[in-house]
Each structure stands twice: as structure tokens, then as C-alpha cells.
Amino acid sequence: EIVMTQSPATLSVSPGERVTLSCRASRTINYNLAWYQQKPGQAPSLLIYGASTRVTGVPARFSGSGSGTGFTLTISSLQSEDSAVYYCQQYDNWPPLTFGGGTRVEIK
């Protein structure tokens, strides 16, 4: 099973600041990584797939990068509505499909 590790667990950031979230895979997953945003009481929402392809309608301030075992989700200028938990998910080697433990982004 591929273990996905996200860091940090929680991030507190001021509006307008740049945010960088990390996701690491226990072995190489090529570019087969997706990022999701989950707001309280809601289902996760797909932001990025293929490590860097943004879903239609997702603001351009969200970007993904990385390959192999190390990946990053960047929010270039944090907005208040970006307060959420962000999850990464690998789909390179499965079953099982696996998610990271999540990073909570809070607004200062």
C-alpha cells in the first residue's frame, strides 16, 4: 500500500499570503496525484489531477507541482474562502487508492 504523508497538519496564514502544502508518497507515483479541498460539512471537491492540471472553474491561484514522490499544492494569494482541509490522493498503484491525512488551512 502506498502511504501518503501531508505536511504540515495545520497552517495558519493571513489573507493575501502564499501557501505551500506538501504531499509525499512512500514510493514513486509518477504524476498520478490529485488534490481535493474539503470545507466543513461538505464533500471534498477536486482541485487538481495529474499533479498539476487544474479542474475547470478552479481559481488560477491554485497550482500543483511535483512528480515521483514529492508534490506541492500552492495557493498564490490566500483568500478567506480558501479556509478548508486539503487532501492529496494517489492513483498510481492500487488497490487501495490512498489519501493523505490532510492539511488544515486556517485564516489568521
Added chain:
Amino acid sequence: QVQLQESGPGLVKPSETLSLSCSVSAGFIRSYYWNWIRQAPGKGLEWIGYIHFSGNTNYNPSLKSRVTMSLDPSKSQFSLKLNSVTAADTAVYFCARALSSGWYYFDLWGQGTLVTVSS
């Protein structure tokens, strides 16, 4: 626009079987991969498995011995059965769609339904 909606009992007794259904609007059930994912309170996401219209299934090895998924095209629904439940199975259960076996991410989700396992 395709929508997913979970339904089923919110309370299940220990050792019994959890049964949930997911309704797929707009008649798209004949394509795609239909999944169940759960999230224990305050925890992360756990993939349970999928069923394809062809009848093919694939389950998380950690749950495989207790999971059965089925699909009813006439009702545009797919279902989850998880037997011998314990308190550890208490979670919000989401149904979700994946587009293809190669690009296996979830682009559409139901709102989720909380299932509590308690006597």
C-alpha cells in the same frame, strides 16, 4: 448536470449490516466507476471500493472480506453493504464518481451520509 445522493439508515447496531444506496441522476450510471469513500469523525478519507456498470468490482483489501457492492441500472443506483460492523465503521459515507481506470480521481461526490454504529 449529474448529481449523486446517498440514502440509508443513519444508525446501525454492532454486528449488523450497513446498507447504503447512491442515486445517480441524469442516467449516467452506464458509464464511469462508482465508488464509496468514508470519513470517520474528525479523520481523513478512506476509499472503500468501486463498482463499474460491467459488474466489475474492486475493494480496499482492508475491508474486502466485509464489503459487497452492487448496481441497479433500472433504478440508476448503486449500493454498498458492509457487514459485521463495529463502532470503528462509524463515519460519513460518500459516493463518488471516477472517470476511468487510468485516471482514477473523483470528480463528482455526493453530499455524504453519517452512519453511526451503536446499540
